[in-house]
Amino acid sequence: MDRPGLTPERLTRAGAELADEVGFDQVTVSALARRFDVRVPSLYSHLKNSQDLRIRIALFALEELADRVADAVAGRAGRDALAAFADAYRDYAREHPGRYAAARLRLGPETAAASAGVRHAQMARAILRGYGLDEPDATHAVRMLGSVFHGYVSLELAGGFEHSAPAALESWEWIVDSLDAVLRNRSAR
Amino acid sequence: MDRPGLTPERLTRAGAELADEVGFDQVTVSALARRFDVRVPSLYSHLKNSQDLRIRIALFALEELADRVADAVAGRAGRDALAAFADAYRDYAREHPGRYAAARLRLGPETAAASAGVRHAQMARAILRGYGLDEPDATHAVRMLGSVFHGYVSLELAGGFEHSAPAALESWEWIVDSLDAVLRNRSAR
């Protein structure tokens, strides 16, 4: 009777993998128990409930994505940094669709404030420093970048660009170019 | 023993209302049965299953939103039409968050092709005609508009802009301005 050695961390990580395989909304305590070959109630010693599991996966994904973005933009500035930021975002979503969906989970205010979500916002602001925007333009720009990246990635993951030319990648680059142009233009005022 | 007179249409409409009240993912066959004060299995004469219900609500929302957008952009062109399009989109999502979420449901290729989704794409292209973009720029631009609008609305509904200045509306206008500027710039080439 070997104990599988369940911990919240292992469950979270396995939940993230499960999310990528079957979709974040299919991540269930039952499925996770099956994956560890234990009975369902055993997980409730390590997880408060199923929402707790989802939140843990979300926080994990936010951290992981923030790390990737930080890595990608390190040492870059201006258009270069913008493109790196954008690509890190899109690549993560394509590689880990379930975790990406998890990262979009609506968190409570206190949870969100303690999450890696704040790093995301900081990095977006850091990139915008290269464009020399003053407030409130900088905030507007952060929101615009968040909207475009999230919106594009959502639509692409949902298959919105699948059956039409040109390829999704070309539009992505066109859009990043456009954003760069807008930001340079805004800063020139 | 009055019969409530269930029909797919009435169920769909009630489902849409339910979605706005409790969220699209909380729309359940059981909740709908409670709303009509009938037993759950009674609905299965009118609905194939719970996914069928969701799809019907999605198609309904797509139609309704397309009607609104068409109304909003009628007789407008250029920046004016762009802003009307954008506002129609955002207003609908704020007014009917559940239906908006429903409209984002991933549909199968044949269902999508028969849905009002195609009208949405046509209207976006119509607006872009005012900017005189050639292919493939027009397609890139359609995708960009879709990304920004959907992304912004998602973030706003998720409460992303709630606890920070400036107000969401100001960013929205700033972003629409920016899009207009990009499109004018692209067409000038």
Next chain:
DNA sequence: GGATTTGCCTACAGGTATTAGGCAGGAGCA
């Protein structure tokens, strides 16, 4: 080596999805 704690288990209660089959009341016809 005995007591305690830890970690997974069984048992159970409640909710949702879905299928099969029953029954009653309204519609059509004589």
Next chain:
DNA sequence: TGCTCCTGCCTAATACCTGTAGGCAAATCC
């Protein structure tokens, strides 16, 4: 008016997911 059929909602039953309560055995502590 009375008979039949059909429509529309019902009960019954299965399966799966969430969550709680309490048990038991292995690991740990003294």
